[in-house]
Amino acid sequence: MKKMIVNLSSREKRMAVLENEVLRKIEIMPPHQRSIVGNVYLGKVTKVLPGMDAVFIDYGAEKNGFLHRDEIPAYQLSKRDGESPINHYIRQGEKLLVQVSRDETGTKGAKLTGLIEFSTDSLVYIHGIDYVGVSKKFKNERLQKHWREKALEYKHEDEGLIVRTSMENESEPVFLDTLNSMRQLYKDMERKAATLKAPALLYEKDTFLEMLITEMDTTTSGQLFIDDFEAYQELRKSIQASGKDWDLSYESGPKNIFSERNLDNQVEKALKKVVWLDNGSYLIFEETEAFTVIDVNSGKFTGKVEKEATLFAVNAAAAKEVARQLRLRNISGIILIDFINMEKAEHKLEIINLVKKEAARDEMRVKVVGFTELGILQVTRKRTSPALSETMLVPCPICNGNGKIESAETVAFRLERELFEHRKTDDEAVWVELSRSVAEVLLGEKESYRSTLEELIAKKLFISYVPGPINTYSIRRFGSCEEIERSVK
Incomplete structure (x- = not known):
């Protein structure tokens, strides 16, 4: 049986997938490394590379994105006239809407596409390409042919449509409502782009929630345990709409949902x-x-x-x-x-x-x-996102990059989760000794997150610092404010 354990109680989002009680997959998304796959930007061409049939796009990130000729709408809609050079379809300084199809990895910038795609569980809409596809999983060949004809009838010349399996027994009005809502979303982005300077973010996707739904879609049944009620409700709606037999459980206990199942140790391994x-x-x-x-x-x-x-x-x-x-x-x-x-x-x-x-x-x-x-x-x-080591580790400052240690973010969020486990105890305060880099992440810029954290753990937080470059912490003791103040001094 497939099980999914989802930890959203702190700022770092985590998901574990187990098959027959064996850990098969881990996804970890710190706030600073949140995936931007699916986001749409107004970008600007900074450099054309004729020898690679590609361009570099400034879309607002530290590294420029990479866009291949095949992902340019002008090329796709010209019926793939492969004899023409890339500057026939796009020029330096030109502005265009781009969508991230692969996150930055290592020294490589993000991979972009000009073929803007939106999807639901029943229909995929792609702007900038003339194409129609119908799922091969349709049980009824007559309905498969019917939906191909309807897609061809209603699509525009610069649109691509992929009809998914769950559309098989839906009505034509449902198909049109779905198509028009995605078509409207694209038009709204075009209008927004007309009022902005490049680079600019036009559309932001909740890739983590979508990743959970996609993972659940890979099988008809399973169990999911999650510690965030809003996400739990969203996933319930998705499961009810899909008709799949998934057992969802919301867990609100003080103990961390990962550590309770010994997953933290497995992540470290x-x-x-x-x-x-x-x-x-x-x-x-x-x-x-x-x-x-x-x-x-x-x-x-x-x-x-x-x-x-x-x-x-x-x-x-x-x-x-x-x-x-x-x-x-x-x-x-x-x-x-x-x-x-x-x-x-x-x-x-x-x-x-x-x-x-x-x-x-x-x-x-x-x-x-x-x-x-x-x-x-x-x-x-195939590479679509950073490796687990890239997400959780940073080059070690002691060995000049030859080895790696846990990042300040990883250590800070581990501390945050450990503090959450004690939020229902009677102690008034807690004393934590930690490195400054971990404290900066834990408490936020100018300690802006301190009051929120103290409210969440229901305790006053006393901090002392450990010298050195290693990202570390130690919870020294719990007690009353008076006791802790005496200990810290």
Whole structure:
């Protein structure tokens, strides 16, 4: 059974997905790293790259976004005249509406599209392309043909429509209402853009809530536990509309919903370089800017059969865990897996098939290229968002970037969650010793969040500072204001 644990009680949003009680996926979204995929901006072309058939767009972020020729409406609506250079469709200094299709990752700017897309559970609307698609999951071929004809009848020349499965038994007025509402949303953005200077934000999407709904849509039933009542109500509405059999539970207890299920420890394990397997073998993860290397080691596993069979057993167990870890850690791009060398070609083929089978659970596109002459398996995984390590870790100031420590945000929000767990105790105050960088995140700019935090934990907060560059904290004691004041002094 699929379970989702959603932690929204603090500013850092978190989601865990378990399948048969095994952790398969973690999504963590700190406020400063909130995904902007789906947001629409008024952008300005800063540079045209004819050799790459692309342009750079200033849409208001620190790094300019990247827009390929195929994502430009003028190109799509010209019936893909591939002979014309890119500056035939777009010029430097030109303003246009762009939507983020991939967040910034590492040194790369966001990937953008000029084909603006909005979607509901029954219809996808794309402005800037002439296209009609109907879900292949329709049970009735006659209705599939009917909705294709209706989409062609009502769409404009510069619009693309994709009719989803849940539209199959809906009425024509429902289809038109849905289409017109999304069409109106695009027109409203155009009007807003006409009054603004580029760059400017035109439309902001709640990507986290949408991600939860998308995750729930991958199966017809499951359980979801969440600690935010408003989000709980929104998800209930979505489930009722979809007709899926999900059991939703709102949990308001003082204990953190992640720590109560031992998920915090599992998240910490997902950041470690070494992953031990049940049979005594282990994996070593090395993430770099260019690619990720995973080394398979037999460790304590010796086996009870011949050498080749023992090596295959180690590699088979590693293949399953590697596929799980890629999804769990959200590792993308080029991945090189150094399995223990096997002599038999059929064993290598079995490992390839095993990785493919396990990767089929992944919602990201995973391609298994094959083994190199050196016995390294080449894999690629589509990148749409930062890896878990990019979200939770920052370069270590002590080792000049050769290692990583937890960010001030990660430590501050852990402290915040720990304080929340004590909000129903009778103590008047709490004394916390922490580094200044963690305090700045915890309390906000000029301690603007202090009063809110004290109200939420129902305690006066006393702070003392720990010197040094490491992001850390320690809850020294709880008690009355008088007791704590004496202790701090």
